[in-house]
Amino acid sequence: MGLYRGVSIVGAGMTRFHNKLHADKTGRELFVEATLEATASVDKGFRLREAGALFLGNFTSDIFEGQGHTAAVMADWLGINPIPAFRVEDACASSGAALNLGVMAIASGMTDVVIVGGVEKMSRLNTEQVTDALALAADTSYETSVGFTFPSIYGALASAYFRKYNATWDQLAAVTIKNHRNGTLNPKAHFQSDIRTTANKLGEKDGRTFKNELEFLRSDLNPIVASPLRLFDCCPVSDGAAAVILAADDIARRYTDTPVKVAGIGQASDTIALHSRSDFTTLKATVKAVKDAYAMADVKPKDIQVADVHDCFTIAEVVATEDLGFFPYGQGGRATEEGRTALNGELPINPDGGLKAKGHPVGATGVAMAYEMFKQLRGQAGKHQVEGVEIGLAQNVGAAGASVAVQVFRRG
Amino acid sequence: MGLYRGVSIVGAGMTRFHNKLHADKTGRELFVEATLEATASVDKGFRLREAGALFLGNFTSDIFEGQGHTAAVMADWLGINPIPAFRVEDACASSGAALNLGVMAIASGMTDVVIVGGVEKMSRLNTEQVTDALALAADTSYETSVGFTFPSIYGALASAYFRKYNATWDQLAAVTIKNHRNGTLNPKAHFQSDIRTTANKLGEKDGRTFKNELEFLRSDLNPIVASPLRLFDCCPVSDGAAAVILAADDIARRYTDTPVKVAGIGQASDTIALHSRSDFTTLKATVKAVKDAYAMADVKPKDIQVADVHDCFTIAEVVATEDLGFFPYGQGGRATEEGRTALNGELPINPDGGLKAKGHPVGATGVAMAYEMFKQLRGQAGKHQVEGVEIGLAQNVGAAGASVAVQVFRRG
Numbered sequence: 116m117g118l119y120r121g122v123s124i125v126g127a128g129m130t131r132f133h134n135k136l137h138a139d140k141t142g143r144e145l146f147v148e149a150t151l152e153a154t155a156s157v158d159k160g161f162r163l164r165e166a167g168a169l170f171l172g173n174f175t176s177d178i179f180e181g182q183g184h185t186a187a188v189m190a191d192w193l194g195i196n197p198i199p200a201f202r203v204e205d206a207c208a209s210s211g212a213a214l215n216l217g218v219m220a221i222a223s224g225m226t227d228v229v230i231v232g233g234v235e236k237m238s239r240l241n242t243e244q245v246t247d248a249l250a251l252a253a254d255t256s257y258e259t260s261v262g263f264t265f266p267s268i269y270g271a272l273a274s275a276y277f278r279k280y281n282a283t284w285d286q287l288a289a290v291t292i293k294n295h296r297n298g299t300l301n302p303k304a305h306f307q308s309d310i311r312t313t314a315n316k317l318g319e320k321d322g323r324t325f326k327n328e329l330e331f332l333r334s335d336l337n338p339i340v341a342s343p344l345r346l347f348d349c350c351p352v353s354d355g356a357a358a359v360i361l362a363a364d365d366i367a368r369r370y371t372d373t374p375v376k377v378a379g380i381g382q383a384s385d386t387i388a389l390h391s392r393s394d395f396t397t398l399k400a401t402v403k404a405v406k407d408a409y410a411m412a413d414v415k416p417k418d419i420q421v422a423d424v425h426d427c428f429t430i431a432e433v434v435a436t437e438d439l440g441f442f443p444y445g446q447g448g449r450a451t452e453e454g455r456t457a458l459n460g461e462l463p464i465n466p467d468g469g470l471k472a473k474g475h476p477v478g479a480t481g482v483a484m485a486y487e488m489f490k491q492l493r494g495q496a497g498k499h500q501v502e503g504v505e506i507g508l509a510q511n512v513g514a515a516g517a518s519v520a521v522q523v524f525r526r527g
Numbered sequence: 528m529g530l531y532r533g534v535s536i537v538g539a540g541m542t543r544f545h546n547k548l549h550a551d552k553t554g555r556e557l558f559v560e561a562t563l564e565a566t567a568s569v570d571k572g573f574r575l576r577e578a579g580a581l582f583l584g585n586f587t588s589d590i591f592e593g594q595g596h597t598a599a600v601m602a603d604w605l606g607i608n609p610i611p612a613f614r615v616e617d618a619c620a621s622s623g624a625a626l627n628l629g630v631m632a633i634a635s636g637m638t639d640v641v642i643v644g645g646v647e648k649m650s651r652l653n654t655e656q657v658t659d660a661l662a663l664a665a666d667t668s669y670e671t672s673v674g675f676t677f678p679s680i681y682g683a684l685a686s687a688y689f690r691k692y693n694a695t696w697d698q699l700a701a702v703t704i705k706n707h708r709n710g711t712l713n714p715k716a717h718f719q720s721d722i723r724t725t726a727n728k729l730g731e732k733d734g735r736t737f738k739n740e741l742e743f744l745r746s747d748l749n750p751i752v753a754s755p756l757r758l759f760d761c762c763p764v765s766d767g768a769a770a771v772i773l774a775a776d777d778i779a780r781r782y783t784d785t786p787v788k789v790a791g792i793g794q795a796s797d798t799i800a801l802h803s804r805s806d807f808t809t810l811k812a813t814v815k816a817v818k819d820a821y822a823m824a825d826v827k828p829k830d831i832q833v834a835d836v837h838d839c840f841t842i843a844e845v846v847a848t849e850d851l852g853f854f855p856y857g858q859g860g861r862a863t864e865e866g867r868t869a870l871n872g873e874l875p876i877n878p879d880g881g882l883k884a885k886g887h888p889v890g891a892t893g894v895a896m897a898y899e900m901f902k903q904l905r906g907q908a909g910k911h912q913v914e915g916v917e918i919g920l921a922q923n924v925g926a927a928g929a930s931v932a933v934q935v936f937r938r939g
Contacts, residue, residue, distance in 0.1 A: 119531045119636040141668065169796075177589040181671075183663035184618040187929035190796040191803070197815040199794035200930065201624055204614040206596040212613055216628060223634035224531040251595035256553065259593075382611035384581075384602040391603070403609040517599035518612065 117411060118222035121364035123374035123527050126161060127486040128152025129357035132305045132474030134238040137354040142173075142180055142236035143192045149356035149479075150193055150232055158371040161360060163193055167226025169200040170217040172210025172233035173478035178248040179237050189232070204478075206252035207427060209233060210357070211481025211511025211520030215380045221363050228366075232358035233483070235476035245352050249477070252514040254388035266349060268389060268515050269428035270341035275395035276430060277343065279445070284343050286448025287429035288332045291347045293457055294426060294465050298472025300458070300498035305353045305474030348429040353474030357483040367527065374527035375492045378506075379412030381405055381521040389515060398516030401438035405510065405521045409440075412506075412523035416440030419462065419523070420504040421491050423484035425512035426469040435510055436464060439521075458499060466491065466499045481520055484509035488524040529823060530634035533776035535786035535939050538573060539898040540564025541769035544717045544886030546650040549766040554592055554648035555604045558583075561768035561891075562605055562644055570783040573772060575605055579638025581612040582629040584622025584645035585890035590660040591649050601644070616890075618664035619839060621645060622769070623893025623923025623932030627792045633775050640778075644770035645895070647888035657764050661889070664926040666800035678761060680801060680927050681840035682753035687807035688842060689755065691857070696755050698860025699841035700744045703759045705869055706838060706877050710884025712870070712910035717765045717886030760841040765886030769895040779939065786939035787901045790918075791824030793817055793933040801927060810928030813850035817922065817933045821852075824918075824935035828852030831874065831935070832916040833903050835896035837924035838881040847922055848876060851933075870911060878903065878911045893932055896921035900936040 128149045130137070137145060154161050171186040182188060186200035203213040210233025217231035237245050246266070250259040253268060276282055291310060298304035308316070314331030318324050325331040337345045360370070367374040381404035386392055392399075409415060416439060424439065426432035436447040441462055442455075450456060456464035467473050467487045470480060488507040490496040505526040512519050540561045542549070549557060566573050583598040594600060598612035615625040622645025629643035649657050658678070662671040665680060688694055703722060710716035720728070726743030730736050737743040749757045772782070779786040793816035798804055804811075821827060828851060836851065838844035848859040853874055854867075862868060868876035879885050879899045882892060900919040902908040917938040924931050 117636055119634075143668075168794075175589050175595050177587050177663050180667065181663060182667040183587050183616065184665075184799065184926055184929060186617060187796045187925060188666070188799045191799045191929065196797050197795035197812055199627075199816075200617070200796040201628060201794075202616040204595065204616055205598060205612070215611075216613060216632075219635040219637050220628075220631050222531075222636060223631040224529055225631050225634070251589050251593060253596075254600070255592065255594040256555075382580075382613075383609035384599045384612040385608050387596065387600045387603045400609055404611075513599060514596055517596060517603065 120222045121376060122218045122221045122361050123364050123367040123376045124359045124485060124489045125362045125367050125370035125374050126153045126157035126360035127489040128156055129303055129483050129486045130355045131303045132353040132355035132476055134353055142176055142234045143188055145236060145354060145356040146189050146232055146234040147192050150230060150358040153358040153360050157360060159369065161370055163195050166195065166198060166228050166230045168220050168229045169198050170213040170229060170231045171202050172213035172481055173202055174204060174206055174209050174235055175248055175251055179235065179240060205518040206513030207477040208481060208511045208513030208518040208520045209478045212382060212518065214481055214485055214522060215382050215520055217361050218377050218380055221361060227363045229361050230358060231361060231482055232356060233479035233481055234356035235478040236354045237352050237476060238354050242352060257388050266341035266344055269430055270344045271389060272395045272434065272515065273343050273430040279396050282448050285329060286433065286452050287348055288329055289452040290426060290429040290432045291332060291471060292328050293451060294469040294471040297458055297466050297499055298468030301467045301473060304468040304472050305351055306472045344428055350427050350470040350475040353476045355474060355476035355479050357479045357486050359482055359485050359489065373493050375489045376525045376527045377522055378525040379408035379523035381408030383519055385516050387517045396434065398434060398438055398512065398519060400516045400519035401435060401510060404519045405439050408521040408523045414506060414523055418506050419508045420506050421463050421466060421501045422508040423465055423467065423487050424510045426465060426471045427475055429471065431512065432464065432469065439510060458501065463501045466501055481511035484511060485522065492524055492526045532634045533788060534630045534633045534773050535776055535779040535788045536771045536897060536901045537774045537779050537782035537786050538565045538569035538772040539901040540568055541715055541895050541898045542767045543715045544765040544767035544888055546765055554588055554646045555600055557648060557766060557768040558601050558644055558646040559604050562642060562770040565770040565772050569772060571781065573782055575607050578607065578610060578640050578642045580632050580641045581610050582625040582641060582643045583614050584625035584893055585614055586616060586618055586621050586647055587660055587663055591647065591652060617930040618925030619889040620893060620923045620925030620930040620932045621890045624794060624930065626893055626897055626934060627794050627932055629773050630789050630792055633773060639775045641773050642770060643773060643894055644768060645891035645893055646768035647890040648766045649764050649888060650766050654764060669800050678753035678756055681842055682756045683801060684807045684846065684927065685755050685842040691808050694860050697741060698845065698864050699760055700741055701864040702838060702841040702844045703744060703883060704740050705863060706881040706883040709870055709878050709911055710880030713879045713885060716880040716884050717763050718884045756840055762839050762882040762887040765888045767886060767888035767891050769891045769898050771894055771897050771901065785905050787904045788937045788939045789934055790937040791820035791935035793820035795931055797928050799929045808846065810846060810850055810924065810931060812928045812931035813847060813922060816931045817851050820933040820935045826918060826935055830918050831920045832918050833875050833878060833913045834920040835877055835879065835899050836922045838877060838883045839887055841883065843924065844876065844881065851922060870913065875913045878913055893923035896923060897934065904936055904938045
């Protein structure tokens, strides 16, 4: 089905994603920072009070900060009461889902303008505690209660993928190398060092030299986390926030002459537990969500010129590029190795560094992808700009694909 | 603004709200039970797969059950993947907010039919732990961190109300007596005993007799929880779930000849902390939300014939009946004492027993109110039926009114 009314992004902002830099900030402070940047980015001016609703993606501030009811908290801290404020939680797809709902709110006739944001302040807890908190997104009854965590869940996906397609871990390393390289070009990224530099630095400490990135990534300096995934296959624990301002197409040009249209949206669910699935090498929810988004936008996979996909673990990027129809099944890893998804490749994937290097404050990630597409399609992405792109896509995954939110964006 | 498309309820179900009866059930089991009842209630038949989206209100299963990502969990357990599934969290207004979003989803053209539900499995934790978990909905930075919890927050509201209007605690006791009486007529209610019966029973144990309900409620058998609120001013800790099936007006009669129209929706936010407010005797978010809902439904307060309001504490019911425009400010308590809100009064409030006697599994409450209005306006409310009602209202509050969701319902 189609929406009764088109919706565009007219402004976008995000904090840098990082842990230590934000040590003294609460989630609410991060969110206000991102939203004020989004407000300031609106070419012809925007006052927060023009918004008719706030949609906030946030996974579990309940655990991370001891604060629930976060949409109301953010509305208060932005000083925009009595705006209706909705917190949306679909695990790591929370703000991708919030974005879809923001679009629907405008399309329903309820309001003309909404703020959609996402935030997660994770680093107050240590890595073990964060891993446990994130595991709330998996099946508590049958998975996490027996010790399954997300590194092991995605490790299982990687093992299945290797076996089915006779693929190798080197293909995952190619994702790591590419995304960290892209991250060095993005001042908002958590990691600002490419793997070559990291290898030299860590090697030096250890009195070792590595002849190339792959040798380093294969070494004990990149330890196994959950076989076959190593440390550099996993995204970091980051704090951060992102926000976009959506307006109905019919009024978007009041705010900017270069809106970015949310041309298609899609969302789907899948079984919460892996054991209920017949195949670990595809996320069915991605396939369904993107099918709907392509149909609404009236585009095909080959029309997509740039995409942010949910690389919480390197294997997830490989699987995403196949489920989204960019590469045939079993060939996403090889395509990455061949540089086809690099910044100068035929279809740049995660030009901003992806979750892998940009960071993954989980509730913020979906909207941070929309931020990136807004910048890319307006030619404002700076050093990681992909030249001349007009159609982009974002794919935001919750858990191991039990929720997936997709958007297709088009230069307005 | 108006919605592009009208929306009606065509089916509704709920579990009984209780603690011990549900001791062995998980939240997902409760939600499936409620949703299957809603499905079975659709006069002309309904298959779950006809739904285009699931909206789930849930406050903090993260803390209560160690399970986040609950919308995806529920979609899985209902066997309706790949349906898009959205968890909505606005504290105790979570499912009232989810209902508003479900309406918007249909009004946007995205889908024709949605399931909106709510669930909370609270009683796995003890009362202190539950109180702490609920306090996540208040301001962690400035309120709960210094010991403020919801009984004390609503106690502050009561104190302010008493002072401003020279009101008495006896007016709150009238709410308790009325709602427990209504609860005895509702088989879904947590408490099935009126205060007279409770007084006799507890008095007997203690070798005491009470000449009336008020004498019992004033006694040490009804201890102070947070002055001036006593135990029977507070709703219980309950487990439960509720679900409604929404359909676009233009197709609602495929499902039933007696749909109940969601004629108006409203939602608003207010400051998260009490200290930011100038007046504790009104919830500004209620005033704003109901203004919008009345405008959309084109009704006035005097048109409302039955209402479920958010009586998490007795004072909240009194304040609600004023903020909703049913009684002048300062007179809601007296109106209750005079029986004007009783089942046979001029405007029955909480005929189902309210949160006070029916129970308050927080994420389920907003949709349970819609369930009650669906039954009332179709004349199916059994022993607590209000005769001949055609227009009803639900008011669902998050925290101390930092979020409020309102709906006006009309017999179709």
